[in-house]
Amino acid sequence: MRKKSFTEFFFLKLQTLEKISEEYPSAIVREGGLAALLNFLDFFSMHVQRTALQAAANCCRNVSPDSFNMVKDVWPILRNCLGYADQKLVDYAALCVIRVIESYHRSHADKLEVLVDAELIKAVNTLLLPAGGSPLIPTGTYTQLIKGLATAARASPTIAISLLEADIVVTLYQILTGVLPPSELEAQEEQGASASGQGLGGGLADMTVMQNLAHRPKEQIEEALNLVSELMPPLPKGQSLLLSALFQ
């Protein structure tokens, strides 16, 4: 696999690897398969790239913490893939990220902190931004990506801060309202003087929000709200009990 002198053979091997990755992903990762799959991605044709990324996505499912170093090595490649033009490639790369977050958030938050750094957040944010326009990724993956961010923010406060600093607020605002948020200057001027109709900061009518909410899939709204909730400061003592009593 490592010689790669015959690209035709390589492609066949890649297909085999992809089939294997559906059944035995952990074995592939253990043997350094991730690096083999992704290191030479740019040299190959679109079809081969897709197969490689699909295999990588399968491998990232339930990846073990021991393989952290392997994941870390291919991470920049995955991050770059998030910005590629081909929809399927972006989809698979996003799936990789999502699955890695899923695998690491419970007990290895420190590893997650290394991976989900400002760079990755920037790449994911750019991906989520055309919030309403023609999305680069299918809605299911989009929703899962937001959910992944929420999981990561919940696992580590550092990640939450990085998310806030990366202007995730703009993305969330767009997801929930469909328009861009007012700039900070505007918000400060409008203190107590928002004569602009029905009162969102920016003169946004309630109808706009309602219409946007109606158009978005319900799961996305829920996950976006979840992310907002995770990014918010923790409740003071006793409040969480109050809330849980109130609603259950």
Added chain:
Amino acid sequence: MNKAKAKADRHIARQAAANSLAAQTDEPSEPPSRADTPTGAPVTGDDETQQGGPSDLSEGHSMPVSIMPPGPNTAASRSAEAISDRMTLLRSHDGVVNRFITCMVPILVDVYAASVSVPVRIKSLTSMLKAISFQDEEHLKRSLLVRISLPSEEKRS
């Protein structure tokens, strides 16, 4: 059935943790749930993942770092520590957090008003509650007074 029981147990554990925090005793107050549940390890693991998040019991930023008794309450004490760490971190990044809150509170109000589904409403309310309990007076004026033109929500200061 098991899920509901586990949920009730966690609730009791949280309440017990809250009581022991308030009393600040040294006695390890064994919550009844730990004695009851036959599967000790999975419940603890479950507890950790559930209580690791910010939406759970918190000491509040005014209290010093966790004075929890070691031993049976380690999951709860670890989560309380994590939450106070989170609080300190957020306080230190005041500007960004406040900008986030000021932007999002009007949206959360609108989402609450516009939605019928109960989970969505609960989430928006929870986020609003968190935001408002975090901010101080000056910032609160900025985030809440944006809606001053609506007659039903006039002058929330």
